[in-house]
Amino acid sequence: MRGQEGQRKAWEADIARRPPAPAGTPSGIPLEPLYGPESAAGRDPSGIGYPGQYPYTRGIHPSMYRGRLWTFRQYAGFGTAEDTNARYRFLLEQGQTGLSVALDLPTQMGYDSDDPVVEEEVGRVGVAIDTLADMEVIFRGLPLDKVSTSFTINGTAAILLAMYLALCERQSVPREKIAGTIQNDILKEYVSRGTWIYPAGPSIRLIVDTIEHCALHAPNFNAISIAGAHFRDAGATAVQEMAYTLADAVAYVQACVDRGLAVDAIARQISFFFYTHMDFFEEVAKYRAGRRLWAKIMRERFGARDPRSWMFRFGCVCGGSTLTVQQPRNNAVRVAYEAMASVLGGVQSMFTTAYDEAFALPTEESAELALRTQQILAYETGVPSVADPLGGSWFVEALTDRMEEEIAALMQRVERMGGMVAAVEQGQIQREIAQEAYRQQQRVESGEKVVVGVNRFTREEEPALALYEPDPGILDRQRERLAGVKAHRDPARVTATLRYLEETAKGTANLMPGLIECVGAYCTVGEINGVLLKVFGRFQEPVKI
């Protein structure tokens, strides 16, 4: 022991002679130049524990990736249903293991493709879905009992869920084999992604309806994926991202409890989704801390008894606002580091973005490289062989503890604002994130934060990239299909199911059965949204900057 003590004193003397520049994480947590046994003093080792055990700091499965790799889930979807079906077949052939549906903005906002207001947006950032007929084409020939499907859908999530469940029923997929996720997280849409439609009250009712319905009829489908990713891409720090996401989660679980649902009956419907950014260890610590906090919240605050209810299951995306338009091929390297941080953080499913996504949707070539990035990580680096390989690192454990404290403190601040719903309705969270985005941009422009190719190691001439070019014929093809569906459906059934939906919406019963009737009658997303808008009204954005 004396030897070690002597070594530490000598090291301290060296450091005192030539002190290094101060350093900190992007969330503002100061970093020591070195962490050692003294940083573990006073820590209860049971707070770290074992993988697969409360509080899950080290992961939710006992053997983590040696038992089963994370899901490779690339976000894709564009143009018409046929185009998207072809891309999914390609991705599955290339070894992708889960589907992730990108939808166009009209579908996300409740407009049909033949609405003149949205003609420039049809099939642009994702695939257009107007009716169940589009869903039938997107998944034609794909084994829905074997792949899990994730939909990035929020404002119209309940409608899209109804379509997917109707499709699974028609294909006779057993209920326990229906696997996937709808994002369905409206609070973060109010803050940062913007595809909100109805006010918070009815929106949260719809969310609870979907959670309740899935708990009964599709127990392995995640009815909500509470997403910090969009806070992060809007400018939030890692601490803000995790704190606001867990605060959202508390609001949704509370809404379920208020409905009278048992917390253990709905907890497995809940999953999470984040962005992994560039600060490697802060990202690893963010996930470890979030996992521990969620376990404590579910067990201690909500009284969940089933260990599966305590598990923080999450997906992530790598890239986003860390991608640069300057020297775009550098982005492939950024994404690879972020992917490794995610795996060391214990992720369940991952989307690695393509290097050209700061310009446009990916090309087939860049999308393939993004998937290969995950495959190299999974099969060549050896990282998946041991559960939580960074566990017990003096630095990582100290940073995990500190992140947990910071996240919990920020969550308490949100509680003092009246909870997440009130804070969002007042525009408070929006403002805090926008101001952080502004500070980050200032740090980049002052050179305080180095971004390779942007403010250091720049060059004048950028090589040209071959970019994805949208197909100009999408709008006409999509409108043609919609006209065909409208001509062949039973108008009496359309009217009747929409009327029933409206009556249900005015009451308090679960809306999912009515929605499934509507989509089965080939009502359009726009028609269904029109009925709900009439009853619910529209969210008023607090526009303050």
Added chain:
Amino acid sequence: MLIAKPGLDGHDRGAKVVAYALRDAGFEVLYTGLHQTVEQVAATALQEAVDIAALSILSGAHLSLTRKLIDRLTALGIRKDLLVLVGGTIPPPDVPRLRELGVDGVFPTGTSLADIVAWFRAARGGGAECGSSPTR
């Protein structure tokens, strides 16, 4: 000046960051909030008598939305009274296409705040440069 989010795209980080930077540089900045139709943007520009209308678009719909806005401003008879700018995810080949539509400045993702503020200062000074694009 007016910073507007036309169309359905909900990504407002860039719009807000640019608004803060211009406000700190002493400009009076109005921000529309999300989901504005082109008609709403043009009506606000007319009502507030702004000198500059800046569109932030990250959905890929920039060509069509910009064309519609310019047509609308022309119909209202105020196209010549203000400068029209476009920022966001603009692929390089679309920059000249936007210029052909009559856009006065294009600020693709990656443009620095310093460049944007400098451009606005030049425009306020009424300099001849105000028709030039700062980057690419």
